[in-house]
Amino acid sequence: xxxxxxxxxxxxxxxxxxxxxxxxxxxxxxxxxxxxxxxxxxxxxxxxxxxxxxxxxxxxxxxxxxxxxxxxxxxxxxxxxxxxxxxxxxxxxxxxxxxxxxxxxxxxxxxxxxxxxxxxxxxxxxxxxxxxxxxxxxxxxxxxxxxxxxxxxxxxxxxxxxxxxxxxxxxxxxxxxxxxxxxxxxxxxxxxxxxxxxxxxxxxxxxxxxxxxxxxxxxxxxxxxxxxxxxxxxxxxxxxxxxxxxxxxxxxxxxxxxxxxxxxxxxxxxxxxxxxxxxxxxxxxxxxxxxxxxxxxxxxxxxxxxxxxxx
Ligand SMILES: [Zn+2]
Numbered sequence: 001x002x003x004x005x006x007x008x009x010x011x012x013x014x015x016x017x018x019x020x021x022x023x024x025x026x027x028x029x030x031x032x033x034x035x036x037x038x039x040x041x042x043x044x045x046x047x048x049x050x051x052x053x054x055x056x057x058x059x060x061x062x063x064x065x066x067x068x069x070x071x072x073x074x075x076x077x078x079x080x081x082x083x084x085x086x087x088x089x090x091x092x093x094x095x096x097x098x099x100x101x102x103x104x105x106x107x108x109x110x111x112x113x114x115x116x117x118x119x120x121x122x123x124x125x126x127x128x129x130x131x132x133x134x135x136x137x138x139x140x141x142x143x144x145x146x147x148x149x150x151x152x153x154x155x156x157x158x159x160x161x162x163x164x165x166x167x168x169x170x171x172x173x174x175x176x177x178x179x180x181x182x183x184x185x186x187x188x189x190x191x192x193x194x195x196x197x198x199x200x201x202x203x204x205x206x207x208x209x210x211x212x213x214x215x216x217x218x219x220x221x222x223x224x225x226x227x228x229x230x231x232x233x234x235x236x237x238x239x240x241x242x243x244x245x246x247x248x249x250x251x252x253x254x255x256x257x258x259x260x261x262x263x264x265x266x267x268x269x270x271x272x273x274x275x276x277x278x279x280x281x282x283x284x285x286x287x288x289x290x291x292x293x294x295x296x297x298x299x300x301x302x303x304x305x306x307x308x309x310x311x
Contacts, residue, residue: 066298071133071162072291076140085286088115088135090122091279097135098291103169104137110172110186111283117190119281120255124273125198132197133163134292141168147222152237155189158196165193180235181249183256195251199272200244206268207243214242232262 067073077100084099084106097114099106114135141157143149155171158164167189177188207213214225217240225242233239234253238246253261254269294302 063302066294066302068159068161070292070294070298071136071159071164071166073294076138077136082136082289082291085289086111086114086283087286088118088281088283090115090119090281093131095132095135096286096290096292097137098289099137101137101139101169103139104172106137106172108283108285111285113184113186114190115281115283117187118194119279120187121191121194123276123278124255125194126274126276127198131163132165132194134165136164136166137169137172138166139169141166145222146224146240152240155185156193158193160197163197165190177252178235178237181253181256181258183252183258188252188256191252191255192248195248196244199247199251199269202272203247203268204243207247207265210264210268212243212246212265232265234258234261234265 071077080100082098082100084097086097086099086106088095088097088111095118097106097111118132141154144152144154146152153170155168155177157166157168159166167186171186171189173185175185176182177185177192181188211228212231213228214231215228217224217226224240227233227239227246233246233249235249238249241249250261250265251269252258254266254273
């Protein structure tokens with residue numbers, strides 16, 4: 001059946017057609033690389049918004065999605081080049097570590113510690129939703145997001161969509177992770193960040209069902225939380241950080257056999273533990289630094305739409 005265009009529609013059809021074509025191209029690009037990582041509720045929202053946007057706005061939005069998915073397209077990384085690359089191999093999966101920090105030198109021991117933490121985590125929780133695509137070491141992370149870098153220092157940042165963990169130089173200090181979680185910083189930080197990858201979303205439901213809840217702490221200027229009365233947290237960081245930080249801290253305590261973890265939390269995590277044998281792992285220093293590349297279709301799209309990638 002052929003649909004006829006009415007007179008009012010054909011009057012604007014030239015611009016409309018062009019915009020529709022561009023929109024479809026944008027949709028195609030998103031569908032092929034970014035779309036599947038967005039929750040279905042957000043997809044609906046995104047579709048609703050996008051129809052009302054201009055081409056320029058759509059491109060800007062697309063670019064934002066690209067940066068969320070491909071960490072090396074973010075302004076902090078675009079004009080930087082790492083001075084070291086280590087490849088860690090766990091099972092059959094290779095993850096590069098890119099060192100951008102002027103304050104850190106990754107030695108073989110540190111590389112092995114990182115690889116061991118990835119192996120340790122995957123022996124217990126092998127079914128990660130997102131693969132660990134890269135680990136970076138950077139100087140640009142804030143010292144804290146809780147207003148107090150002595151009590152709540154920021155060791156790292158996880159970007160779940162990108163499958164990336166960014167470590168700050170603090171993670172490489174030869175000291176305990178926290179006073180209330182005396183595990184070597186680098187190992188603990190890596191476990192904590194991987195827990196954000198896999199376990200935040202799944203354990204959140206169980207945490208809440210067991211009555212482990214938080215409210216905003218309105219007495220503080222920063223976005224700190226107050227746990228409910230029976231909600232015993234293994235560290236002060238988990239206590240003020242809310243559900244996701246507490247899950248990550250609890251998993252870190254669990255895997256490092258810190259006995260002071262609340263028994264209910266301990267049991268919830270144990271239910272998820274696959275308890276596999278530690279997979280074989282190895283590390284090697286790359287002779288030549290090789291950064292990841294954008295998929296070819298994205299390159300083509302950006303080139304043809306002249307998106308300025310230099311921010
Ligand atoms: Zn965290």
